[in-house]
Amino acid sequence: MIRFGVIGTNWITDRFIDGASKLDDFKLNAVYSRTEEKARDFASKYNVEHTYTTIQELADSDKVDAVYIASPTAYHCEHATACMKGGKHVIVEKPFASNQQEVQAMIDTAKQQNVTLMEAMKTTHTPNFKLIQESLAKIGPVRRYVANFCQYSSRYDKYKEGIVLNAFKPELSNGSLMDIGVYCIYPMVALFGGPDRVKATAYMLESDVDGEGTVTVDYPSLNGVCMFSKITNSAIPSEIQGEKGSIVIGKLSDMNNVKIVYKDGSEEVLNAGQEDNTMYYEAKSFIESIEQKKLENDINTWEHSLKTMRILDQARKEIGLVFQADEK
Template sequence: MRLGILGAGKIVTEALPVISAVPDIQLAAIFATPRSKEKLLEMQNKYNIEKIYTDLDELLSDDGIDTVYVALPNSLHFDFAKKSLLAGKNVISEKPFVETVDQLIELRAIAKEKSLLLVEAITNQYLPNYQVVKDNLAKLGDIKLVIANYSQYSSRYDAFKAGKISPAFDPTKGGGALMDLNIYNLHLIIGLFGKPANIQYRPNIDENIDTSGIVSLSYPKLQALAIAAKDADGDSSLIIEGTNGRLKVNGAPNTLGSVELTLRNKGSIRLAPDDNHHRMHAEFVQFAELVAKPDPEFVKKRLDHSQQVLKVLEQAHKNL
């Protein structure tokens, strides 16, 4: 995969050491605004990125790039992904994929027509410990309750309280706890249990943005809570409770740490340790594989899942 990266912010800084070490990924180019030129030059030197661009059209007309990674504020994902697809590039977009179901449907139509890859970079769906959870659900008997909690005092919260609003806290840029953190919980819950019958979002609002909140998802025989906070620390984890026992995944729902199974009257066992790799490793290995060897059936399943999550996100937004 010859990758062009769109953005030079926090996630790109974190992703570069990870993706630069994946053998099937060549860092063909990176793009950001002219105000980030210095940063681009630093990244280029440090990770041997072939080219830098501050003009998107120039990057998109570069034949040396087959795939772009959209790592920009949420409200820009749709426009940049659409332009990239229309220019003939495969698209990997950061979470949340786009802001509405209609936007995703439009992107899917272009990708299909042009036989291009379109996927959401959502770490937990590709992590080995996600599969461990899936494989062990049946041991829990009838599953009754699920609690997914991602509570992390944001490094940008103090600035937000002081009036300096970054995109992650800006309602006009697709910010907020639901879009930024609870999206991981929704991917987990919907990935494991499918489409909920009912959903409701109860947010804590500060300066017109949800800085924390709880989504409740009801299924015919199961109740789930998705909890996220950017204004408080918490015991981030995934807990699944059934008639035979419980399963706990330690750590943040974007990383999925060690997995423990506790069966009634039988004690606890550790099903899987913490993953040694950075959380973004598995997804990018998979994306490079999909570019080298297209798998339309797998990609359709991933897109259908992302679309279902977006549908729930849209419903939750109605409570904002």
């Protein structure tokens, strides 16, 4: 039984707990929030006894073996490092951190403390993503990767009213590229590695974060296009184009509604029969890494996280998106 603490009391933490609770070796045992009231309110939903209002208390707790971190991106490195130094295994929500320097510092700490560290990119753990990997040869050679994830944020309505919430604050290392674009970029890295060239464009909001944007990349034998937005929706699927056909992905964030469309127009459905809550798979893989005493997950490797963050860093440089964390 792995006793978990959670940092963050928003909807994504609820989703992680829901997915992880399907595992026999998961136990939610502690909740952190900056305020005692929020911590206790969240803990009461799950009949959890232990609550903490400082990260150090959680890091030092003998009631916790592992920590799920869903705090704002700007705090990922700080929170992960503190917990790992307290001997805790850590799974950190995407994006892993604010920049490559922070990601490397987290990896170094995991090695020093001999604990498991994993980025919580759920899509690469799904059974359908494995089918996509195995099906690349059917459509190859691959010539184009097109990832599209545009999801209008309810927080944008508040933004237009003059209320800037966390999703649009650069001091929290947020914005469309980090929150949404990473869903497009990370699977590309998992499939094809790091690109040779990165270019980016974006629509910048007055709060100095990007509302929407596009990242284009070049590999030796294929091109990639990643489109993302928090201020528009899109009905267009994602696609991996090969000379023999294309793999079409209806919902990139869960790797659902996947099929191959061959040159002759025939289709092949790729469906491994996934759990509705795909966070189940990342939780399962993380716990397996802990139990197998692996510091690094076999699927969401540190190299994938570093290569993804290099792309994010370069894209931010291209569009002029600067975080306070870059100045440390």
